[in-house]
Amino acid sequence: MDLNYHSKLLEAAVSEFSRLPGIGRKTALRLVLHLxxxxxxxxxxxxxxxxxxxxxxxxxxxxxxxxxxxxxxxCTDSSRDHSIICVVESIRDILVIExxxxxxxxxxxxxxxxxxxxxxxxxxxxxxxxxxxxxxxGVKELILALSATLEGDTTNFYLYRKxxxxxxxxxxxxxxxxxxxxxxxxxxxTLGRSILNRIPFEVKSEK
Ligand SMILES: [Zn+2]
Numbered sequence: 001m002d003l004n005y006h007s008k009l010l011e012a013a014v015s016e017f018s019r020l021p022g023i024g025r026k027t028a029l030r031l032v033l034h035l036x037x038x039x040x041x042x043x044x045x046x047x048x049x050x051x052x053x054x055x056x057x058x059x060x061x062x063x064x065x066x067x068x069x070x071x072x073x074x075c076t077d078s079s080r081d082h083s084i085i086c087v088v089e090s091i092r093d094i095l096v097i098e099x100x101x102x103x104x105x106x107x108x109x110x111x112x113x114x115x116x117x118x119x120x121x122x123x124x125x126x127x128x129x130x131x132x133x134x135x136x137x138g139v140k141e142l143i144l145a146l147s148a149t150l151e152g153d154t155t156n157f158y159l160y161r162k163x164x165x166x167x168x169x170x171x172x173x174x175x176x177x178x179x180x181x182x183x184x185x186x187x188x189x190t191l192g193r194s195i196l197n198r199i200p201f202e203v204k205s206e207k
Contacts, residue, residue, distance in 0.1 A: 003029070062133070064109035064126050066091050074098075074106055081105045083140040085133065086195075087159065089113045089147060093183045097145065100192030105143070108133065113146060114155040122158055134163060141169040144201055147182045148173075160201055170201040 003025075005011040010032065017028035035043045059065070060072035067073075074080060074094075084105030088094060094107050110125045133139065144159060146152035156172065164170055173194040183191065 063107045064111060065094055083138055085139055086143040086145050088145050096183055100188050102192035103195050113151045114158055115151045143198055144172045171198040172201045174199050
């Protein structure tokens with residue numbers, strides 16, 4: 001049952017908060033009331049941070065990571081190995097892998113995963129940009145670090161078919177990441193080890 005808020009402003013704020021993932025209207029109301037109790041400056045700082053994020057955040061022109069500049073700090077870091085590209089589904093995966101401190105290559109964010117059930121095909125992903133990067137040369141290894149799910153396997157297979165060549169090593173995470181696991185939920189040590197002990201990507205029982 002919906003409450004009568006007696007204030008259009010309050011109702012509008014609750015509606016906006018409740019659009020966030022995992023936030024129902026009850027929680028939204030609690031958050032809004034909490035903000036109202038804070039110093040005015042605190043709520044304004046939150047609002048400004050969101051506005052700045054929306055207006056100023058960019059997508060790295062190279063790897064599609066989130067970035068404050070045209071190119072993200074990972075892509076501009078000359079101490080990293082630019083000959084190894086780790087392909088991930090989302091920006092969250094970069095954060096998780098970086099947290100392991102075991103990977104010194106660079107990334108490519110696919111911005112999704114092939115999922116026919118959800119109507120997501122290869123054309124919806126950043127595969128052309130990856131193709132461009134590979135064509136520019138200098139890349140020796142592509143690590144397929146996607147979720148060990150059916151969709152992850154489908155995407156891995158598509159990428160393998162598209163990009164495999166004698167000049168490119170294609171690897172995948174060692175199976176510390178168990179089937180059905182999403183990278184985000186894998187513990188740091190296991191994930192770090194999975195990257196260090198990565199294995200050649202093999203196509204399973206292609207008939
Ligand atoms: Zn980048």
